[in-house]
Amino acid sequence: DVKVTQSSRYLVKRTGEKVFLECVQDMDHENMFWYRQDPGLGLRLIYFSYDVKMKEKGDIPEGYSVSREKKERFSLILESASTNQTSMYLCASSITPGLGNSPLHFGNGTRLTVT
């Protein structure tokens, strides 16, 4: 089974802090994603990466950056955390399919609270 591991289940940070959310997958997947989930808004794509050192903006990249130095690891960075970034953050990975778009495999999520 694919395993996507997010380093923290809960995080509490202060406004202005630099925050790192880490995600590791163990199935050699090319594609990795960061979503945030908020009540009433569903899942929204922040950033994604289809290869090492490659990154693409999703629908809501403002206030975030990412790093993918190794294939298995995809980090989400909040340069200066703000209270409106309090949310559930979900990491996911998928293979680059030969035929058909493959499903995303998700981690358990990191619930970040910014005070």
Place this chain on the structure above:
Amino acid sequence: AQKVTQAQTEISVVEKEDVTLDCVYETRDTTYYLFWYKQPPSGELVFLIRRNSFDEQNEISGRYSWNFQKSTSSFNFTITASQVVDSAVYFCALSEAAGGGADGLTFGKGTHLIIQP
């Protein structure tokens, strides 16, 4: 632009009732993929099914069934004889073929299903 609408925010039924979760999508692509995910209280999203736009056959897996109708741009999910363990948030999602899946899925806002004992 692609869009997924799950009009039902929350559904509550009594155990053993059948329940249908609605999903309506919008896309300009002729080739696309539809997905359903389950998010139990533990938080992890669990993949349930993927359907491509050329396959309109309904699918059944145990108590779960999916009805895909291109004519109405819908991909509805039915749980038969619901159980308390089915309580979760269910997400419908869409991926256009052009991106090859590398650009992720577009999710609906989810339907919170509550099965009462």
